[in-house]
Amino acid sequence: MxxxxxxxxxxxxxxxxxxxxxxxxxxxxxxxxxxxxxxxxxxxxxxxxxxxxxxxxxxxxxxxxxxxxxxxxxxxxxxxxxxxxxxxxxxxxHVTEWERVAIEPYLKEYADAVIASITGRDVRGQWPVMRDQFSSRPRVRFRRGFVDRVTLTSESFRTHGAALFARNPVEAFVLPDAELRVEIDPPGDGHDWQAYYFGPPPRRYVDGGYLGMNVWERREDVVPGVIRELGMDQARAA
Ligand SMILES: [Zn+2]
Incomplete structure (x- = not known):
């Protein structure tokens, strides 16, 4: 083969x-x-x-x-x-070289994201990126020998998501600007998504005086909107 x-x-x-x-x-x-x-x-x-x-x-x-x-x-x-x-x-x-190959379609955006992770702002200064718990982690993660998770902007995902999925068995991705982590379950079947929202904490936590920046609220209700808004269906089908 x-x-x-x-x-x-x-x-x-x-x-x-x-x-x-x-x-x-x-x-x-x-x-x-x-x-x-x-x-x-x-x-x-x-x-x-x-x-x-x-x-x-x-x-x-x-x-x-x-x-x-x-x-x-x-x-x-x-x-x-x-x-x-x-x-x-x-x-x-070699891992840096393999990362480069895996994310070639959006290498420029990746470089920008690395800069952003150092400076705390993206290249346009539009949103701070040090606020989420992924900020100190690599933008590309390998598991079982292949890229299984990527962090990219929603814009990059719209443009390059199809190419990423075509070349890597991606099981999750993080869209910091959309404040979402999206997991694919089961990986590869393409239609079962779970999105985790990591934006401002739910009101009940605020009322309790608890600043839960790392609290992840499961937001099943946002999934259809995410799929539609970011064109994930098209990306998976490509
Ligand atoms: Zn030991």
Whole structure:
């Protein structure tokens, strides 16, 4: 099978790790062993289970979410530390390049977002971006070897969403300017969305004197509007 055929298989069923591993095998044969190793390392972490990714000696929770720079206890030989170490070694030299490939369609916007995350404002100074709990996280997250979450503006999503979905098994995306995180469940089937609103806290919390900036209120009612307004149906269908 060709690379494109194997990638299409991954996109068609993002939950089937064997498809990802089949693509890794092909990458090995086509002089991309680093990319192959990264897919295998992240699949191994996922199979071990998020809940189990804590050092068995120190009890410390390990950063295992596919974000760059996972933590592990140095010299520790426990299995979770070993998995996290493998993931780190497989990713550290190349992950920036893979990010670039994954988000090529909106690379300019991505660069702007990085600048915004440093300065606290977007390039037009229109909205502060340091207010949400994702602001310190990478704008692209890899899990199980592929991009599974992106942060982009609503405008970028309208323009480039279709291209992103066509190339990456994206399972969630964050639209900071719309104050929404949207999750796709189950990934790949395209019509079951959950949107989480992270704007101003609900009134009842304000009344209670509780400034819940990190309180996420599930807003099922906004989903149809989000899909319609941002053209997600078209993006998925493309
Ligand atoms: Zn350990």
């Amino acid at each position: 060709t690379h494109d055929a194997l990638l299409a298989a991954v996109l068609a069923d993002p939950r089937d790790d064997t498809r990802r591993l089949a693509l890794a095998d092909l990458l090995d044969e086509t002089d991309q062993p680093a990319r192959a190793a990264f897919i295998r390392a992240q699949v191994a972490v996922a199979r071990h289970g998020d809940a189990n990714m804590a050092c068995e000696r120190s009890g410390r929770k390990l950063s295992h979410t596919g974000e760059p720079g996972p933590l592990f206890e140095s010299r520790c030989r426990c299995r979770p530390c070993g998995l996290a170490r493998s993931e780190y070694r497989a990713s550290c030299r």
